[in-house]
Amino acid sequence: MPAYVAVVGASKATDQDTQDAEAVGRFLGERGAFIVCGGRGGVMAAASKGCAEAGGTVIGMLPGDDRSDANEWVSVAIPTGLGELRNGLIVRTADVMIAVGGSYGTLSEVALGLQAGLKVFGLHTWAIDGITAVDSPGAAVNQALASLLG
Amino acid sequence: MPAYVAVVGASKATDQDTQDAEAVGRFLGERGAFIVCGGRGGVMAAASKGCAEAGGTVIGMLPGDDRSDANEWVSVAIPTGLGELRNGLIVRTADVMIAVGGSYGTLSEVALGLQAGLKVFGLHTWAIDGITAVDSPGAAVNQALASLLG
Amino acid sequence: MPAYVAVVGASKATDQDTQDAEAVGRFLGERGAFIVCGGRGGVMAAASKGCAEAGGTVIGMLPGDDRSDANEWVSVAIPTGLGELRNGLIVRTADVMIAVGGSYGTLSEVALGLQAGLKVFGLHTWAIDGITAVDSPGAAVNQALASLLG
Amino acid sequence: MPAYVAVVGASKATDQDTQDAEAVGRFLGERGAFIVCGGRGGVMAAASKGCAEAGGTVIGMLPGDDRSDANEWVSVAIPTGLGELRNGLIVRTADVMIAVGGSYGTLSEVALGLQAGLKVFGLHTWAIDGITAVDSPGAAVNQALASLLG
Numbered sequence: 324m325p326a327y328v329a330v331v332g333a334s335k336a337t338d339q340d341t342q343d344a345e346a347v348g349r350f351l352g353e354r355g356a357f358i359v360c361g362g363r364g365g366v367m368a369a370a371s372k373g374c375a376e377a378g379g380t381v382i383g384m385l386p387g388d389d390r391s392d393a394n395e396w397v398s399v400a401i402p403t404g405l406g407e408l409r410n411g412l413i414v415r416t417a418d419v420m421i422a423v424g425g426s427y428g429t430l431s432e433v434a435l436g437l438q439a440g441l442k443v444f445g446l447h448t449w450a451i452d453g454i455t456a457v458d459s460p461g462a463a464v465n466q467a468l469a470s471l472l473g
Numbered sequence: 474m475p476a477y478v479a480v481v482g483a484s485k486a487t488d489q490d491t492q493d494a495e496a497v498g499r500f501l502g503e504r505g506a507f508i509v510c511g512g513r514g515g516v517m518a519a520a521s522k523g524c525a526e527a528g529g530t531v532i533g534m535l536p537g538d539d540r541s542d543a544n545e546w547v548s549v550a551i552p553t554g555l556g557e558l559r560n561g562l563i564v565r566t567a568d569v570m571i572a573v574g575g576s577y578g579t580l581s582e583v584a585l586g587l588q589a590g591l592k593v594f595g596l597h598t599w600a601i602d603g604i605t606a607v608d609s610p611g612a613a614v615n616q617a618l619a620s621l622l623g
Numbered sequence: 624m625p626a627y628v629a630v631v632g633a634s635k636a637t638d639q640d641t642q643d644a645e646a647v648g649r650f651l652g653e654r655g656a657f658i659v660c661g662g663r664g665g666v667m668a669a670a671s672k673g674c675a676e677a678g679g680t681v682i683g684m685l686p687g688d689d690r691s692d693a694n695e696w697v698s699v700a701i702p703t704g705l706g707e708l709r710n711g712l713i714v715r716t717a718d719v720m721i722a723v724g725g726s727y728g729t730l731s732e733v734a735l736g737l738q739a740g741l742k743v744f745g746l747h748t749w750a751i752d753g754i755t756a757v758d759s760p761g762a763a764v765n766q767a768l769a770s771l772l773g
Numbered sequence: 774m775p776a777y778v779a780v781v782g783a784s785k786a787t788d789q790d791t792q793d794a795e796a797v798g799r800f801l802g803e804r805g806a807f808i809v810c811g812g813r814g815g816v817m818a819a820a821s822k823g824c825a826e827a828g829g830t831v832i833g834m835l836p837g838d839d840r841s842d843a844n845e846w847v848s849v850a851i852p853t854g855l856g857e858l859r860n861g862l863i864v865r866t867a868d869v870m871i872a873v874g875g876s877y878g879t880l881s882e883v884a885l886g887l888q889a890g891l892k893v894f895g896l897h898t899w900a901i902d903g904i905t906a907v908d909s910p911g912a913a914v915n916q917a918l919a920s921l922l923g
Contacts, residue, residue, distance in 0.1 A: 327540075357549070382551075388706065390474075399530070401532075401551070401562070402566065403565065404708070405704070405708070405861075407888060407889070408705075408858050410861075411855075411857060412551070412553060412858070415538055415551075415552050415553065416551050427884045427887045428884070428888050430884035431884035431888065434880035434881035435860075438876070438877035451880070451899075453877070538856065554858070555711075555855060556711075556838065557714075557738060558705075558708050558854070558855070560711075560735075561706075561707060561708035561710075561711060576738070577737045578738050580751070581731045581735045581738065584727045584728070584730035584731035584734055585707055585710075585731045587727045588726070588727035601730070627840075682849060690777075699807070699830070701862070703862060703865065704865050712851070715852050715853065716852060
């Protein structure tokens with residue numbers, strides 16, 4: 324069974340966040356993990372692109388009810404129609420979480436993840452007790468996947 | 474982009490429903506469609522088995538929050554934790570619906586599907602205005618996929 | 624603790640359904656029950672009006688995220704933003720259900736109610752096994768409230 | 774139409790948080806506002822008690838599907854069965870938010886609130902950009918209600 328890794332971050336991302344997210348996606352795709360994300364733009368699109376181009380699977384949990392809102396790299400598009408409550412579905416579907424940069428939406432996902440007992444690894448994201456800060460996409464992926472072996 | 478076809482039916486299925494659901498799953502898998510189902514037993518498991526053995530993709534929307542509740546043929550398991558409200562997510566994720574046999578849960582999916590404007594094809598299921606009754610798994614799949622071409 | 628009674632029916636109602644729903648609401652309000660409904664027009668508005676004018680409490684579970692979509696007789700308006708998935712919340716919040724007339728949305732509520740083990744009393748509604756058909760608003764309310772005393 | 778004020782905070786509260794929450798609830802009840810909360814213990818119970826004893830209305834959005842999980846001061850108990858996704862319903866139902874102390878669950882509510890554009894007033898809670906820190910229950914209530922007049 325593959326690992327389901329939530330990759331969360333803002334739809335308006337900095338260049339650094341975009342590069343980081345794409346590398347996170349690529350490493351996860353190469354390692355056979357499934358990405359769970361919000362299926363839209365910014366960090367979500369960059370992680371989706373990296374994962375899909377490495378042959379991986381991208382689950383996109385869309386806030387609206389129109390599948391065509393998904394970015395082009397999403398493999399399985401779920402138009403939840405739940406708005407921001409879909410953040411909670413991303414958390415439930417994930418075994419572990421990587422946060423890249425971040426908006427209030429990202430913060431809600433991190434908070435719900437920590438509350439649900441997920442390990443959360445962060446690249447340039449919110450400074451919240453419980454997040455393990457990492458300094459590179461490779462470290463994020465290595466530590467996230469290693470945390471599931473315990 | 475593949476078609477997303479909801480295959481809905483009861484977790485306690487008759488032998489006929491089980492055979493029909495497995496054939497529906499197999500034909501959908503052979504035609505490259507994605508199955509969306511509740512991810513559990515009975516009709517859901519039979520359709521998942523048929524689809525997976527034909528090389529297809531099965532999205533399982535689980536009512537609970539434990540991924541291990543999914544049957545073994547589910548490709549992408551979504552532990553929604555929404556209970557029966559996940560029936561509404563199955564409907565939103567689908568482009569068209571095939572109902573096989575059926576319980577009250579199936580009836581709720583059919584009703585939500587019809588309300589959302591989905592075409593619903595039924596094999597030995599509820600006699601509700603709006604369902605197109607078909608007499609074989611092949612007819613169900615052919616008509617369901619043909620309805621998306623319009 | 625008051626009884627929570629779901630009153631479900633279509634937003635486009637016949638004159639008969641509107642009169643029935645208002646009477647159901649009035650009797651429930653007079654008996655101190657809470658109405659749970661979809662908070663919009665048609666059967667929902669008629670039941671809300673009857674209940675509110677009798678001094679009762681009306682909980683309106685709105686599909687959208689704008690409180691002002693509620694009809695004027697709703698006491699507590701919950702803008703769920705869940706779309707038709709809010710039908711499942713109405714069911715969860717109710718102890719018993721009365722269906723008046725009905726659309727596919729009503730059918731989904733009846734089906735989810737029966738699946739959850741609620742008693743469902745019906746006035747000119749779907750002919751589904753498990754619904755207890757009644758012939759007047761007074762009978763609907765009397766039987767619904769009596770069913771909770773067991 | 775009354776103001777709907779979310780009062781959010783942890784189920785395990787300090788003595789200070791409990792006193793603050795009860796005062797917040799009391800002031801809101803005296804001012805005719807509706808409290809929206811998670812309906813359980815700790816900060817939620819204290820705010821509910823304060824509000825109910827002042828004659829106010831308390832809407833309790835419960836995570837489980839059993840109404841009897843509500844604390845005794847809840848006026849309208851909604852057993853959502855959504856688990857922590859009910860945090861998002863609390864946010865949608867609210868016009869403004871007051872956070873008292875706080876756990877990861879509280880942080881998710883604050884984050885979803887800020888993302889949805891709600892004003893959030895905080896007493897001894899998370900130090901997140903966007904929260905307006907206040908130094909007393911009276912200030913929290915005064916500023917929260919004043920923010921809605923604008």
